[in-house]
Amino acid sequence: MKIKARNFGSWFAVLLAVSQLAIAAESPGQEFKPFAEKHVILQLSDQANHAVVLDTANNLIKNYGGPDMIDIEIVTFGKGVSLLFDESQHQVRIASLVENGVRFYVCQNTLDTMERTHGSRPKINPVAIKVQAGVAHIIDRVDEGYTLIRP
Amino acid sequence: MKIKARNFGSWFAVLLAVSQLAIAAESPGQEFKPFAEKHVILQLSDQANHAVVLDTANNLIKNYGGPDMIDIEIVTFGKGVSLLFDESQHQVRIASLVENGVRFYVCQNTLDTMERTHGSRPKINPVAIKVQAGVAHIIDRVDEGYTLIRP
Amino acid sequence: MKIKARNFGSWFAVLLAVSQLAIAAESPGQEFKPFAEKHVILQLSDQANHAVVLDTANNLIKNYGGPDMIDIEIVTFGKGVSLLFDESQHQVRIASLVENGVRFYVCQNTLDTMERTHGSRPKINPVAIKVQAGVAHIIDRVDEGYTLIRP
Numbered sequence: 001m002k003i004k005a006r007n008f009g010s011w012f013a014v015l016l017a018v019s020q021l022a023i024a025a026e027s028p029g030q031e032f033k034p035f036a037e038k039h040v041i042l043q044l045s046d047q048a049n050h051a052v053v054l055d056t057a058n059n060l061i062k063n064y065g066g067p068d069m070i071d072i073e074i075v076t077f078g079k080g081v082s083l084l085f086d087e088s089q090h091q092v093r094i095a096s097l098v099e100n101g102v103r104f105y106v107c108q109n110t111l112d113t114m115e116r117t118h119g120s121r122p123k124i125n126p127v128a129i130k131v132q133a134g135v136a137h138i139i140d141r142v143d144e145g146y147t148l149i150r151p
Numbered sequence: 152m153k154i155k156a157r158n159f160g161s162w163f164a165v166l167l168a169v170s171q172l173a174i175a176a177e178s179p180g181q182e183f184k185p186f187a188e189k190h191v192i193l194q195l196s197d198q199a200n201h202a203v204v205l206d207t208a209n210n211l212i213k214n215y216g217g218p219d220m221i222d223i224e225i226v227t228f229g230k231g232v233s234l235l236f237d238e239s240q241h242q243v244r245i246a247s248l249v250e251n252g253v254r255f256y257v258c259q260n261t262l263d264t265m266e267r268t269h270g271s272r273p274k275i276n277p278v279a280i281k282v283q284a285g286v287a288h289i290i291d292r293v294d295e296g297y298t299l300i301r302p
Numbered sequence: 303m304k305i306k307a308r309n310f311g312s313w314f315a316v317l318l319a320v321s322q323l324a325i326a327a328e329s330p331g332q333e334f335k336p337f338a339e340k341h342v343i344l345q346l347s348d349q350a351n352h353a354v355v356l357d358t359a360n361n362l363i364k365n366y367g368g369p370d371m372i373d374i375e376i377v378t379f380g381k382g383v384s385l386l387f388d389e390s391q392h393q394v395r396i397a398s399l400v401e402n403g404v405r406f407y408v409c410q411n412t413l414d415t416m417e418r419t420h421g422s423r424p425k426i427n428p429v430a431i432k433v434q435a436g437v438a439h440i441i442d443r444v445d446e447g448y449t450l451i452r453p
Contacts, residue, residue, distance in 0.1 A: 038290055045354075045453060052196075052229055056286050059260050063287040078354055078453065109361050135358050135451055136365040139340055142449045147293045149286055150301060150452060151196060151229065189441055203347075203380055207437050210411050214438040298444045300437055301452060302347060302380065 028145035033071035033101060038064055041073050041141050043150040044080035045134075053083070054093050056151045057102055067100035073141065077107035077134030081114075086123040098127050107134030179296035184222035184252060189215055192224050192292050194301040195231035196285075204234070205244050207302045208253055218251035224292065228258035228285030232265075237274040249278050258285030330447035335373035335403060340366055343375050343443050345452040346382035347436075355385070356395050358453045359404055369402035375443065379409035379436030383416075388425040400429050409436030 029039040044053045057072050064070040076083055083090060084106045094104065106128040115121040131137040142148050180190045195204045208223050215221040227234055234241060235257045245255065257279040266272040282288040293299050331341045346355045359374050366372040378385055385392060386408045396406065408430040417423040433439040444450050
């Protein structure tokens with residue numbers, strides 16, 4: 001009887017370990033999109049690719065069957081942050097993606113550098129979520145299970 | 152005896168769970184290259200990098216000991232699709248890589264946009280495999296265990 | 303008694319399998335930075351991004367709480383190798399990052415191609431670690447658990 005009890009405890013430990021591995025591998029971003037099977041970071045760090053990144057987000061939402069089925073973050077740093085300037089020409093498309101649950105991030109390190117270089121800090125679209133370092137945010141998300149794409 | 156039998160069933164469940172985790176982590180692309188230990192996506196979405204991507208594929212095949220040892224997909228979208236236009240200057244090198252088991256993919260969303268913009272659809276190299284969304288194909292492959300590189 | 307012994311052996315096998323999965327997932331690069339929780343490859347294959355990659359490495363070290371907390375490799379190939387030419391303007395910043403444990407890699411395939419094309423082989427910064435194929439090095443590191451970023 002004592003042996004059985006000890007066995008049960010050991011079993012429980014192994015099952016817990018196995019299930020934790022499974023959970024770690026399978027469920028990033030559950031707080032944002034509980035039904036999403038895909039969790040994606042689109043990296044934007046390049047002046048040239050602004051429209052391409054927005055097109056990619058739209059295509060992915062269509063491809064996976066709607067905004068609940070895919071969890072997308074667009075993380076900007078370096079030359080990519082100007083997508084989130086308050087006067088960006090892409091405001092309407094950004095607003096429409098935000099309504100579909102896409103999250104936009106802007107790198108404070110980049111804005112700090114811009115402020116030091118140009119003497120003033122660019123005004124940022126209020127939908128943008130501020131993170132200190134865009135690259136660190138990406139690394140943390142990839143650790144959680146997000147797939148990083150730089151379109 | 153009954154306890155032993157129950158134990159055996161539980162053991163089997165745990166071993167199955169562990170081995171499934173191991174399989175999920177270790178064997179993408181077995182249907183293409185059963186002996187390959189590396190499974191790689193080369194992303195081409197940029198006009199400038201066509202030759203670089205073909206060079207990279209050749210170098211990888213040499214580096215890992217031959218075409219059976221590495222499983223490579225070259226996925227084109229955006230400005231990268233012109234590598235797979237029927238009149239591409241890289242036809243001979245593409246054919247040689249295909250003979251070595253490299254698979255080339257072309258994004259239909261990109262071709263649809265080109266057709267809307269230019270009024271005609273580019274003719275595509277018949278070796279190209281068509282996928283609706285190049286980025287979605289990449290995301291699915293990364294989920295299967297492929298490593299994504301954008302050379 | 304015999305059954306218990308056999309059970310112990312089986313238990314040990316399962317625990318070993320589970321712990322190996324856990325180790326494989328959690329501890330790349332332990333030989334370089336035993337306390338680092340993040341293991342990152344910064345890819346440099348582009349003439350334009352030299353300063354950006356060095357800035358990124360510095361920001362990451364600051365962001366994660368110092369050089370012991372993050373393990374960074376900067377892997378250069380293609381147009382990125384000139385960062386590691388002996389006359390590079392970035393020598394001082396490179397030396398300072400090396401002191402903080404950042405490792406710089408240079409792709410021999412790229413240098414071989416340059417030698418064939420230009421008739422001479424560029425002199426390389428002695429801090430650079432030589433690998434035959436930069437992309438293969440990246441693939442192997444990602445397999446070990448490193449996160450690949452191309453800033």
